[in-house]
Amino acid sequence: MIHKKLKDFPEDFLWGASTSAYQVEGAWNQDGKGLSVMDLGNHPEDVTDFKVASDHYHNYKEDVALMAEMGFKTYRFSIAWTRIIPEGTGELNQKGIDFYSNLIDELLKHDIEPLVTMYHFDLPQALQEKGGWENRDTVDAFVNYAEVLFDEYGDRVNYWLTINEQNMMILHGDALGLLEGNPDDVQKGLYQANHHMLVAQSKVFDLCHQKVEGGKIGPAPNISTIYPASSKPEDVLAANNYSAIRNWLYLDAAVFGRYNATAWSFMEEKGITPEIKAGDMEILEAGNPDFIAFNFYTSESVEGDFGGENSKSNFTGDQQVVDNEPGFYKRHQNDNLETTDFGWEIDPVGFRTTLRKIYSRYNLPLIVTENGLGAYDKLEDDETVNDDYRIDYLRKHIKQVQLAITDGVEVFGYSPWSAIDLVSTHQGINKRYGFIYVNRDEFDLKDMRRIKKKSFYWYQNVIESNGQEL
Ligand code: BG6
8 A cells, every 4th residue: 555645653652662671680689689580591602691781770860861862752661570579479579669660760750651561581480490381370470460560650650561472482482591492392381381371461451450540551472474485375374374373372362362263273283272270261351451562573484384294393593583383384584575684584564564464453552562673783983883774674664653554553652672782582782772882792891881872863863753754
């Protein structure tokens, strides 16, 4: 669809950017914080762990001031469950509660709307040792944790996100360092864990509406358009399979309160259907989100795979690359798209398609909570970082948001990854995403000083002009 005239971004559009606790904060064992699975996860030897990260914990005021200088209307950050309840259940940690309370106050002082992710991959290790999400008790632990957050911050936080990229945790737990061994062998447990997360999430939607006056809450999966490798009906069917298993399983449960039929039949076929307790489906139906937040980096493509002799899962160790699922779909390289330095396909038009697909399926307002380019940035001698490639990526994607708005999609915010450099999930600090450079290397912490990249000034102007000047 070619529009003669584009609609403007809404006046109150939430421009901002995102981070997550374990990737940006550091202070991994300070002020009473308990250990999370991310603190203890396996790291490739050539990349840093998350112990110091960008040391945002000790520099949050400076960081928020820089976000304010860029003109942020919102800042999406996650709360580390282990700072609030170190063992996952039981005793609260006042210093952790105070940290986020101060961060929220600092944001509000600068008129920045806090957008809070309750859980971004970093499950308390104490819960993991009791079976993690496979253990039904984790549902109650999460609801209890959510209640603490609503009690402590519900007076100041209007926008809540439950679970970051639940779908990536289930499909690519290996890439995120959450899973050891061959994911084929642990799929049954994963889909049981998935069911528990869905139940916990719906209970928390409901709780938010009871406890937070005017509070709005949504899920935050990674959603992407899936292309068939060709117009061959078998390829189209494979794309349909993968869309159901990767995307709609999660959002259908969150919004409609039911399991997607194709995804369910996939689980049946593999003998990995979860145990559903009496009352669970009623819980899924009762808890409803107010909006859908989603992350988008790339589209994906698949071809038909009907379980021939040579079919074999190829777990790639990267959360944005399709792992084959023999009999259902097989990864296909889309030659129409360029890739980033890290091999992710760049597809702004696919972003527009994704926005349209989600909106027409669920008819709920959308906010983009991640989108961005991981790259090797270079700090020049004159203290500049000339990240034109990042500007180019973001510009093309923001343009597609405007086109989607013109198509009639209700989008109320754009919060790309990431506000400031942080440690990538499995590829270290030198895979940078931020508008603000943090002066450290993989193993040399240097002075951690903050330096504004070229994209900082560019994004400042985008926000100032409400998206008119890209
Ligand atoms: C998403 C996650 O999967 O992608 C973030 O929510 C992550 O935590 C981001 O950092 C980019 O991925 P990566 O692997 O480059 O850090």
